[in-house]
Amino acid sequence: MTITPEEMKKLIVDLKKRAHDVQMRKIQELVVKNARESEKFPEENKKKDGIKTTASGLQYMVLKEGDGTSPGLTDFVTVNYRGTFTDGKEFDSSYxxxxxxxxxxxxxxxxWIEVLPMMKVGSKWRIFVPPALAYGRGGLGNRIPPNKVLVFEIELLDVEKGNQVKDK
Known part of the structure; x- marks a missing residue:
């Protein structure tokens, strides 16, 4: 049996479409699975000592309270941070x-936009960011899956007023 070039093209197109459909189903299943996990996490987390929850659903724990300046939104901040998923797997770190x-x-x-103005220079906080305040349903490429709660330890080292910044 001989296949014509047109039949071969159609077979390849059909195969690619099926592969794409399978991949999209897997992504959708991941979106739903992660959303369920992200809904459960804050309920368990808020039971831990020292956890505070804001009106937006962001949770935080003060590890060390600083006594310096708090940044405004137009200010520049210098921070050390470590970003992990709730299982502890690190995805980003200034360290x-x-x-x-x-x-x-x-x-x-x-x-981060919500929590930074609440911090003072010298503070170190652990924050638990729900998907709606992070990368949401879309995630961030291959680095951050969709609908994930992100955990950051943030140490606020310095604040420079927006109109006084040297090295933008």
Whole structure:
């Protein structure tokens, strides 16, 4: 039996479509699975000592209270941080990069935007960011799956007022 070039193209297109459909089903299942886990996590987490919950659903624990300045949203902050999933697997860290991160306080995910103005220089907090205040249903490429609660330890090292920043 001989297959014509047109039949071969159709077979390849059909195979790619089936593979794509399978991949999309897997992603959708992951979205639903992670959403369920993300809904359960805060209920269990809030039972732990020292956990506070904001109106948005963000949870935090003060590990060390600083006594310096609190940043405004247009200020630049210097922080050390470690980002993990709830299982402890690390996905990002300024420590691993070998230097603190510096950025404008409103230039990050919503969970950080909410918590940074609550912190003072010298503070170290652990925050638990629900998907709606992080990367949500879309995740972030291969690094952060959809609908994941993210856990960050943030140490606020410095604040520079937005109109006084040297090294933007």
């Amino acid at each position: 691993a990069k070998g230097e603190p991160a510096k950025f404008q306080a409103d230039g990050v995910i919503k969970g």
